[in-house]
Amino acid sequence: MSQSYWLGLMSGTSMDAVDAVLVSFADQQLDMHASLSLPYPEQLRSRLLNAVRNHADPDELGELDTLTGQHFAQAANELIDASGIDRSSIEAIGSHGQTIRHQPAGSAPFSMQIGCPAIIAEATGLCTVADFRRRDLAAGGQGAPLVPAFHQWLFRSPNQDRCILNLGGIANLTWLPADIHQPVIGFDTGPANALVDAWCFDQTGKHYDQNGQWAREGQVNTELLEDLQSDAYFVKPAPKSTGKERFNLDWISTHLQRFDELPAEDVQRTLLQLSVNSILQQLPERSGNLAVYACGGGTFNALLMEELEKGLPAGMLKTTAEIGLDPQWVEPVAFAWLARQTLLGLPGNLPSVTGARGARVLGAIYPA
Ligand SMILES: Nc1ncnc2c1ncn2[C@@H]1O[C@H](COP(=O)(O)OP(=O)(O)O)[C@@H](O)[C@H]1O
Numbered sequence: 415m416s417q418s419y420w421l422g423l424m425s426g427t428s429m430d431a432v433d434a435v436l437v438s439f440a441d442q443q444l445d446m447h448a449s450l451s452l453p454y455p456e457q458l459r460s461r462l463l464n465a466v467r468n469h470a471d472p473d474e475l476g477e478l479d480t481l482t483g484q485h486f487a488q489a490a491n492e493l494i495d496a497s498g499i500d501r502s503s504i505e506a507i508g509s510h511g512q513t514i515r516h517q518p519a520g521s522a523p524f525s526m527q528i529g530c531p532a533i534i535a536e537a538t539g540l541c542t543v544a545d546f547r548r549r550d551l552a553a554g555g556q557g558a559p560l561v562p563a564f565h566q567w568l569f570r571s572p573n574q575d576r577c578i579l580n581l582g583g584i585a586n587l588t589w590l591p592a593d594i595h596q597p598v599i600g601f602d603t604g605p606a607n608a609l610v611d612a613w614c615f616d617q618t619g620k621h622y623d624q625n626g627q628w629a630r631e632g633q634v635n636t637e638l639l640e641d642l643q644s645d646a647y648f649v650k651p652a653p654k655s656t657g658k659e660r661f662n663l664d665w666i667s668t669h670l671q672r673f674d675e676l677p678a679e680d681v682q683r684t685l686l687q688l689s690v691n692s693i694l695q696q697l698p699e700r701s702g703n704l705a706v707y708a709c710g711g712g713t714f715n716a717l718l719m720e721e722l723e724k725g726l727p728a729g730m731l732k733t734t735a736e737i738g739l740d741p742q743w744v745e746p747v748a749f750a751w752l753a754r755q756t757l758l759g760l761p762g763n764l765p766s767v768t769g770a771r772g773a774r775v776l777g778a779i780y781p782a
């Protein structure tokens with residue numbers, strides 16, 4: 415039988431780039447064939463950031479849906495061309511899209527991803543599966559996080575309690591107990607890069623603090639840190655999920671009102687410590703048998719990784735590279751896998767994670 419491939423497309427809350435992968439799956443095994451990251455053009459990125467911050471009108475949202483769809487399609491086409499893989503051997507694309515708003519609570523819960531899947535299907539000639547979150551929401555779940563089912567499939571081990579820690583704009587963790595009778599737990603812990611990125615951009619015009627260098631020049635202000643840590647989200651029980659609608663520059667400004675004398679680098683350092691502390695405090699367990707495997711762009715922030723390491727027993731923090739998957743590509747691979755689940759008629763959510771009434775086949779299918 416000839417090899418079949420799946421293409422995954424993901425852009426998270428950082429809104430930095432579309433991460434694209436071409437993979438194949440066998441039993442419990444994953445093979446990576448090609449990957450690339452296609453940064454958003456500056457203008458599109460700033461329009462997307464604006465849409466998230468200030469409520470965009472329907473015209474702006476419609477245009478962004480189209481432009482983002484075109485950008486996702488371009489990432490897919492560039493990846494296919496660079497890989498040399500025959501297009502006809504690609505089963506489908508799984509596209510997460512770009513989240514504009516995630517509001518899983520309240521009287522009318524919703525989660526909105528844009529990046530028109532019809533455009534992706536048309537421009538690539540490939541079946542495209544998208545809109546993964548809304549079925550889980552319709553079934554009473556958070557619609558997030560959706561990656562834990564994939565983490566379970568690829569990373570669960572009977573010999574080791576594992577925590578997969580994704581350090582995107584938001585941090586989400588998946589708890590994979592070695593004991594097969596224990597449920598998988600997964601939730602968003604709060605900010606990973608979202609706040610340090612927002613503050614860095616506001617103060618320096620750079621989208622992120624390269625390797626945490628700027629934060630290193632500052633000192634943690636314990637009073638501010640305690641204030642930040644008092645946000646109710648951090649003690650809310652799971653299931654829970656969050657996004658930039660909560661943890662953003664306005665959130666920082668509100669907390670800074672009493673601290674207007676504080677040097678900007680101290681604020682940066684304190685925001686980084688908030689990410690570290692909130693993650694560590696919400697780890698479900700710290701058994702001697704536990705290993706924490708980090709992934710996502712935050713693994714490139716040396717200071718973030720150092721501080722996480724300090725809060726854990728020696729050797730407990732690793733990256734997913736040690737269990738076979740480059741930390742940069744875990745999320746897009748998850749969406750390739752979720753597309754496959756959909757086309758196989760298999761569930762993509764874990765009710766123990768999202769709180770949905772049951773397991774559901776996720777997504778909408780846009781035929782080739
Ligand atoms: N060299 C680096 N130094 C510091 N932070 C980095 C570096 N590389 C990436 N990042 C962080 O990772 C983020 C992107 O991570 P990503 O996993 O793509 O997140 P998301 O899923 O939210 O898009 C950037 O916005 C930045 O905060």
Ligand SMILES: [Mg+2]
Nearest residue numbers: 426428430431
């Ligand atoms: Mg990203």
